[in-house]
Amino acid sequence: MSVAAGSSIGKTGGESLETWNxxxxxxxxxxxxxxxxxxxxxxILIFGDMALFLLLFGGFMIERAKEVDLFRRCSDTLHLxxxxxxxxxxxxxxxxxxxxxxxxxxxTKTWGPIFAWLALLCGLAFLFNKYLEWGxxxxxxIIPTTNNFYLWYFIMTGVHLAHVLIGTxxxxxxxxxxRRAHLDQAVSIAGLECGASYWHMVDLLWVILxxxxxxxx
Amino acid sequence: MGMTNAATENILxxxxxxxxxxxGSPVGLTLKKTHIWAAWTGWIFTAGFLIAVCPLxxxxxxxxxxxxxxxxxxxxxxxxxxxxxxxGAFIGMAASAFYYPWGAAIAAMLxxxxxxxxxxxxxxxxxxxxxxxxxxxxxxxxxxxxAFRADTMDxxxxxxxxxxxxxxxxxxxxxxxxWAITIGLAILLDKSEHPVFPRWVAWVNFxxxxxxxxxxxxxxxxxxxxxxxxxxxxxxPAFVFFFWICAMSSFMIKALKREYGVRQEASTEAYx
Numbered sequence: 001m002s003v004a005a006g007s008s009i010g011k012t013g014g015e016s017l018e019t020w021n022x023x024x025x026x027x028x029x030x031x032x033x034x035x036x037x038x039x040x041x042x043x044i045l046i047f048g049d050m051a052l053f054l055l056l057f058g059g060f061m062i063e064r065a066k067e068v069d070l071f072r073r074c075s076d077t078l079h080l081x082x083x084x085x086x087x088x089x090x091x092x093x094x095x096x097x098x099x100x101x102x103x104x105x106x107x108t109k110t111w112g113p114i115f116a117w118l119a120l121l122c123g124l125a126f127l128f129n130k131y132l133e134w135g136x137x138x139x140x141x142i143i144p145t146t147n148n149f150y151l152w153y154f155i156m157t158g159v160h161l162a163h164v165l166i167g168t169x170x171x172x173x174x175x176x177x178x179r180r181a182h183l184d185q186a187v188s189i190a191g192l193e194c195g196a197s198y199w200h201m202v203d204l205l206w207v208i209l210x211x212x213x214x215x216x217x
Numbered sequence: 218m219g220m221t222n223a224a225t226e227n228i229l230x231x232x233x234x235x236x237x238x239x240x241g242s243p244v245g246l247t248l249k250k251t252h253i254w255a256a257w258t259g260w261i262f263t264a265g266f267l268i269a270v271c272p273l274x275x276x277x278x279x280x281x282x283x284x285x286x287x288x289x290x291x292x293x294x295x296x297x298x299x300x301x302x303x304x305g306a307f308i309g310m311a312a313s314a315f316y317y318p319w320g321a322a323i324a325a326m327l328x329x330x331x332x333x334x335x336x337x338x339x340x341x342x343x344x345x346x347x348x349x350x351x352x353x354x355x356x357x358x359x360x361x362x363x364a365f366r367a368d369t370m371d372x373x374x375x376x377x378x379x380x381x382x383x384x385x386x387x388x389x390x391x392x393x394x395x396w397a398i399t400i401g402l403a404i405l406l407d408k409s410e411h412p413v414f415p416r417w418v419a420w421v422n423f424x425x426x427x428x429x430x431x432x433x434x435x436x437x438x439x440x441x442x443x444x445x446x447x448x449x450x451x452x453x454p455a456f457v458f459f460f461w462i463c464a465m466s467s468f469m470i471k472a473l474k475r476e477y478g479v480r481q482e483a484s485t486e487a488y489x
Contacts, residue, residue: 039416039417039420040416040417041416041417041418041419041420041421042420044417044420044421044424045420045423045424045427048424048428049424049427049428052428052431052453055448055449055453056442056449059442059448144437144438144441145438145439145440148441151438151440151441151442152441152442155441155442155443155449159431162430166427
């Protein structure tokens with residue numbers, strides 16, 4: 001499959017950029033339209049990650065069934081407003097990331113970095129909010145070992161937080177790629193899609209986490 | 218030098234035939250077969266380890282008790298299961314011997330990715346093999362130690378020693394994660410015509426590297442899913458870990474059967 005100059009057909013991340021407009025090196029996996037976004041292998045990581053969260057959600061539901069009253073009461077003490085803001089922030093950042101990837105793909109390169117910055121700022125805002133939220137709880141004497149609900153709350157939001165931290169690094173990577181595209185340098189579309197898919201996963205996990213912890217009665 | 222090596226390769230690495238060069242070796246033994254045995258060590262390690270720790274023997278996966286057990290409960294467990302724990306430690310130590318050939322084989326297979334350049338990723342992997350095997354070996358050492366004189370040992374001390382056993386089992390995560398990331402990077406950087414491993418196997422390594430991390434937090438909890446008998450400290454990391462070993466083992470066996478790991482493609486002037 002030939003690659004026309006300026007074609008935005010993606011390739012798996014990792015190839016040297018100088019082959020972007022030339023014949024592909026043998027062994028490189030060329031991806032076509034209607035293909036798996038990013039790399040096929042990435043989805044092993046993503047679904048494997050979601051498997052862990054399935055365990056967490058399942059474990060939470062089982063523990064909750066044992067002490068429903070306690071869980072309801074403690075859920076009321078959580079910062080619902082911060083949780084809502086965080087949800088909006090993550091959804092916004094997901095849209096931003098999707099638009100950034102699209103901008104690079106359809107060659108409106110100026111918008112790529114702008115959306116990438118927006119996504120990154122949203123990610124950082126989430127981290128800051130988490131600092132506020134946890135800080136408030138801990139200052140109020142609530143720590144993971146306080147009771148069963150808070151144990152699961154801190155563990156679940158903690159594991160998610162770790163994913164957001166990694167995701168922030170991924171957003172920086174996306175930003176670098178969009179800036180490179182903006183400067184008309186060759187960029188791996190698959191790399192962008194990998195990063196974007198990961199961030200979408202982080203967002204999806206929060207969208208499930210939030211109702212479980214904050215809203216369920 | 219190059220010609221000699223080509224001739225050597227034809228003899229030594231030909232599919233299935235007995236080597237003519239090493240006149241002392243048994244009929245039918247080839248380097249390729251030996252290498253494939255090395256790849257099977259992953260499965261053997263997995264089987265041996267899981268047998269050693271199962272309720273028939275050491276009873277640590279699934280754990281018989283938890284961090285909130287009293288000292289007397291711990292001592293009673295040891296008194297009731299002394300012999301089987303010792304057998305478990307014995308089997309586990311035997312299993313640990315099969316851990317490093319597996320790790321070495323992966324490093325050897327992926328060495329050619331770094332041909333012509335300093336084999337940093339390869340050496341990192343070999344270093345990681347040392348750390349990982351040390352962990353496995355010390356774990357079974359400790360299991361044996363706890364069970365050696367448990368009947369006369371003070372109960373509190375025994376409980377403390379028993380805690381360390383679980384720390385050994387679960388607390389070394391980052392070194393293994395970095396090992397897997399190194400392997401994953403080497404796989405992704407493989408741009409040859411016939412890559413050693415399929416590209417997506419790198420992502421299995423990254424998956425393992427990230428997802429096994431929940432075990433690292435066991436030090437902070439004595440109850441719940443992250444305590445040393447908890448879901449996220451024992452069961453999930455064990456699943457991820459042994460899945461990783463068996464997956465890599467399988468792909469190594471496949472790759473060795475294809476023989477691409479030892480093609481002449483690899484430079485003979487490569488670093489040792």
